[in-house]
Amino acid sequence: MSNLLKNILLGFTFVCVIVLLVFCIQLIVLNRGGEPSGPGPAISGGQQGDENPDREGEGEEDPDGEGEQGTNGNVQSTPRPPAQGTRHELMVTLDSVLVIYARDELFDFEEREIDWWFNYKGGGNATLEISYILITAQGVVAHAESFLNNYTGGTEAFFVGEDLIVSSEISGYHVTAVHGGGMYEAWIHTLPSSDLALVFVINYENNQQRDALYEVLSTLDMLIAGDFGTQGEPSQTNGD
Numbered sequence: 001m002s003n004l005l006k007n008i009l010l011g012f013t014f015v016c017v018i019v020l021l022v023f024c025i026q027l028i029v030l031n032r033g034g035e036p037s038g039p040g041p042a043i044s045g046g047q048q049g050d051e052n053p054d055r056e057g058e059g060e061e062d063p064d065g066e067g068e069q070g071t072n073g074n075v076q077s078t079p080r081p082p083a084q085g086t087r088h089e090l091m092v093t094l095d096s097v098l099v100i101y102a103r104d105e106l107f108d109f110e111e112r113e114i115d116w117w118f119n120y121k122g123g124g125n126a127t128l129e130i131s132y133i134l135i136t137a138q139g140v141v142a143h144a145e146s147f148l149n150n151y152t153g154g155t156e157a158f159f160v161g162e163d164l165i166v167s168s169e170i171s172g173y174h175v176t177a178v179h180g181g182g183m184y185e186a187w188i189h190t191l192p193s194s195d196l197a198l199v200f201v202i203n204y205e206n207n208q209q210r211d212a213l214y215e216v217l218s219t220l221d222m223l224i225a226g227d228f229g230t231q232g233e234p235s236q237t238n239g240d
Contacts, residue, residue, distance in 0.1 A: 126209035152179035168220035
C-alpha cells in the first residue's frame with residue numbers, strides 16, 4: 001500500500017475519533033443538564049400535597065365553642081342555659097342559701113317543713129324533690145347506691161359517680177334507677193362541716209318532662225355568707 005493511501009486512512013480515522021468524542025461529550029452534557037429539572041417539581045409538589053390538601057381540616061376548633069367532644073373525655077359540657085321563671089331561695093344551713101329558678105307555667109312549688117317540691121303540671125307524673133339525708137359512717141357513696149330504694153322498692157340502681165348536677169354550679173353523687181315505667185335520678189350533695197347532705201331527686205316518664213326538670217336543676221346556685229347583702233339578702237351579682 002502506498003504512503004498516500006495510508007495517510008488518507010489515518011486522517012479519516014482521526015476525524016471519526018474526533019466526531020465520536022464530540023458526540024459523547026454533547027450527550028453527557030445534555031443528560032447532566034436535564035436531570036435537575038425532573039425531580040425538583042415532583043418533590044416540591046409532594047410536600048405541598050402532604051401539608052395542605054391531605055391535612056386540610058386537621059386541628060380545627062369549633063368556632064362556636066359548643067362543639068361535641070373532640071370531650072371534653074366528655075362530650076363538651078352542656079352550656080348552662082339562662083335562668084327562667086321565678087327565683088326561689090331555700091335556706092339550707094344558717095349561712096347558706098340554695099337559689100333555684102322554675103317557670104310557674106310548668107311547676108307548682110311546695111315548701112314543707114324539711115323539704116321542697118317542684119311538681120310538674122304539664123301532664124303525667126314528674127317531680128323534683130329537695131331534702132336532707134344524714135350521712136353515717138358508711139359514707140356518701142354507700143348512701144348514693146342505696147338511696148333510691150326508698151322510691152323504687154328495691155329496684156337495682158346504677159351509681160354514676162360524682163359530677164355536676166346537669167349544667168349547674170353544684171356537684172353531687174349521681175345515681176339512677178328505672179321503676180314502674182318511669183326514671184328516677186338522684187344527686188347527693190354533701191354540706192361542708194356537717195353530717196347532713198342535700199339530696200335532689202327527680203322522677204319522670206318521658207323526655208319532655210326530663211328536659212323541663214333538667215332546666216330547673218341547671219339554675220342551681222349555692223350562696224354562702226360572703227355572698228349575702230347587708231340586709232341578709234343574696235347579693236344581686238350571684239346568678240341573677
